[in-house]
Amino acid sequence: MSSSWQRLEAMGLGPLWQRRSLPLPSLLATAPAARSLTATSVSPQVTPPPRPRHAGPVEHPAIQAMPAAAPIAPLVAPTQLPAAGELLPWPELEAAVAACRRCRLCETRTNTVFGRGQPGARWLLVGEAPGENEDRQGLAFVGRAGQLLDSMLAAIGLDSETDVFITNVLKCRPPGNRNPSGDEIAACQNYLLQQIAHLKPTVIVALGRFAAQTLLQNSDSIARLRGKVHHYHDIPLIVSFHPAYLLRNLPDKAKAWQDLVLAQRTQRAIEKPH
Ligand code: SF4
Structure with a gap:
């Protein structure tokens, strides 16, 4: 049994993966060139039809086939990562979040959610x-969605407590799980930027459309954002599904596994000794 098959078995994906006829593309055949909030296109193993120059990056056919969805993320202007002198020490940052009253969500939250995992992790996972x-x-990420995420990470050899740090764009729950508003994102974004400046992750994985659209400052569907190496403040960023979505859409778990493999290949390509 191959290691890939064992991973899929661990995620309960064996039959789904067996049925797929499309090969996993050479996701990193093209080295990331743009070092901003832009995407590096994937090189598919099938020959695509001619595309007009304005059509944007070429996507894998499996991604092209996914239905488009209306954008949901309110956009806010990107800000810079804090300089070293502007960084709060990690415990003070955590305390600042716990005491934060910068937006209306403080009135309805039970607890703030700073994140979980290892502060020195090379992977940063960001949800909504x-x-x-x-x-x-x-x-962050408890319950069935968290368990699914942990098992998916384990399937590629990552321990969710030691190898990754998992957090959200917002640190407080919007009432009724409504979409966050632009002013709430703007009020909270410095905490995430501080976390990124501390962690200096090798790779970021945006979990779900909202996190992806917010971090990348665009309104593309998740189908268009997946399968490419984007960048967020010069850090490679891979877009995948939110695990809560995967619980409701089991066939897409195989695609989420592809996303994690792409993130892992990206991380290894960067950390490979030259
Ligand atoms: S969502 Fe962010 S900015 Fe708003 S109260 Fe919570 S921690 Fe503060």
Whole structure:
């Protein structure tokens, strides 16, 4: 049994993966060239039809086939990562979030959710905002969605407690899990920027359309954003599905595994000794 098959077995994806006829593209055949909030296109193994120059990056056929969805993320102007002198020490940053009252979400939250995992991790996973369980427990990605995420990470050899740090764009739960508003994102974004400046991750994985659109400052569908190496403040960023979505759409778990493989290849290509 191959290691890939064992990983899929661990994620409960064996039959799904077997049925797929499309090969996993050579996702890193093209080295990232743009070092800003732009995407590097994927090189598919099939020959695409001619495309007009304005059509944007070429996508894998499996991604092209996914239905487009209306943009949901309110956009806010990107800001710079804090300089070293502007960084709060990690414990003070955590305390600042716990005491934060910078937006209206402080009035309805039960707990702030700073994140979980290893502060020295090379992987940073970013979701949208805490849900009901996270708000109640003060922890990021708990419950069935968190368990699924942990098992997916384990399938590529990552321990969710030691190899990654998992957080959200917003540190407080929007009531009723509504979409965050632009002013809430703007009020909270410095905390995420501080976390990134501390962690200096090798790779960022945006979990779900909202996180992806917010970090990349565009309104493209997740189908268009997946399968490419984007950059967020010069850090490679891969877009994948939110694990809560995957619980409702089991066939897409195989695509999420592709996303994690792309993130892992990206990380290894960067860290490979030259
Ligand atoms: S969402 Fe962010 S900015 Fe708003 S109160 Fe919570 S920590 Fe503060």
